[in-house]
Amino acid sequence: MRYNINSQILLLSAILVILPFTFANDFYFEIAILSMLNALICIGLNLLMGYAGQVSLGHGAFAGLGAYIAVIFSSRYGLNPLLSIFIAIIIMGLLAFVISKPILKLKGHYLAMATLGIGIIISIVLEVEEDFTGGTDGMSVDSFVVFGYEFSDSISWYILCSFLLVFTIWMFENLIKSPFGRLLRSIHDSEKAADSVGIDVSYYKSIVFVISVVIATVAGSLYAFFSGFISPQEASFSHSIELVVMVVLGGLGRVYGAIFGAVVLTVLPQLLTSFDDYETLIFGSIIIAVMIFMPKGIASLFDGFFKKKEQNSASSN
């Protein structure tokens, strides 16, 4: 396994460095940070959907529940934010591992419905258990203080999220090039074939599920700390759907597709707010159009370009 840094990561890093200089005000930072956090969740979801071939219509709920756990430990019980996120990761990781066993036995529509069901149950619980979660009104979140440094301005959040995003992509690219990644693709192509050559299919599917839920927990928690507020809306069915649409719209099984999809679908609603009542209508039309005309995702448009690049980098290695 080579820990190479390819040209795409450098390009992304360069964009992330240059981008803030074009931002006119704090609102741009806000959208950029939100895009990056959504992109993080999508990278994990893409690993599950695009590489292991398992659909999840509940990742918004997992991100939301993870965030609530972190927030409850830090803002209600006064724990250090970093420690709270760590506890949330442990709890959500265990939860994901436990539910992955029965869930990932299911296939296709059944799997989609089971994850959807769990997601909706989570969001109902978050709404009803007001004593812990503040109910539908949500609850405010204490500031994010790490080792005495308080993340108070947008720029520090932007830098934190940028580092996290680049680091996650780097990990992800090395992961899918590793034997583990090849194994996932074999499961994606044919679970039965993978099973018959002795791969413990259900174990690896569980691992991927846990990884994706943990990433969602981290991104969801950071979003709660960044915005200083959390409501059950984070865990809603529509948020879960948005995440899946981001991944599919960007292009399933493409590292940068998921990121691209996340950015487009985070920025788009902001642009559409000027259309007021027509916002939802236009949003739906765009999803339909993309699924009809480019079902492989928007990233497939750049196929020719990136393939050439990949070949170049492959020959230079």
Next chain:
Amino acid sequence: MIELFGYLLSGVTVGFIYTLVGLGFTVIYNSSGIINFSQGEFVMAGGMSTVFLLHAGLPLGISFVLSIMITSMIGIVLYKLISFSKDSSPISLIILTLGFAIFLRGLAQVIFDKQLHTMPSFVGEGAFEIFDTTLSYQALLIMIVASAIVVALYVFFKKTKTGQAMVAASNNVDAAKLMGINIQKILILNFAISAVIASIGGILLTPMTSTNYEVGIMLGLKGFCAAIIGGLGNPFGAVAGGLVLGILESLVAGYISSEYKDAVAFIVLLLILFFMPGGIFGNLKSQRV
């Protein structure tokens, strides 16, 4: 005891609505293998357009017929969109129908509005008294019409030539083609029928619970739960699943917690998926490699 009877009655009433939504799912799923996530929006479209046609001053009967026609057109549009799609993998079709659902909600916001609407019951506001509990005329109407639709569908698929052609097409597309069945037409008809069933459900429900542009989300999901609880693809399963779901919801709301009422459908769904994935009427075939 009287309490229980009341809960059962209201559960059965709602259950029949879930049945209609579940049947709509089943009709499309059986013919095309597609899970239509905009089924709930068909229900919304039926109810909302009836409300607004009535507002526009049209008589009751014409409003019903028009809104059923409008909804069936929506169903056909969805079929056309699906047939344009270049990719038929389940996930991209799921996203397509989800996108269509969002589109319909957006359209309803623009054409109608975001308010809650209701309409007077079309059989009068009265109620029967049965064992000290009441059963409104509208609730009785829901039960009768829904049962009639179930019977009509059964007769249609079993006895008529078109219906049999539709069953044949869902069993084996290639064989059906060879027998000279026009698959395209069959699929369009399926989507239209599914939308008609859903819109009737929407119209029946509106006087009892009122409607708005978002009402379809939960209805659609619960109808789908009903279909899976009964056994996906089995029309009788959808009926049984819908009734079981309606009754359980009503009992949980009455005896345990009204706040967790909406969770019932999904908890039952998970239990069914984990322990009897074929549903109550399951005939899950073992998969061949």
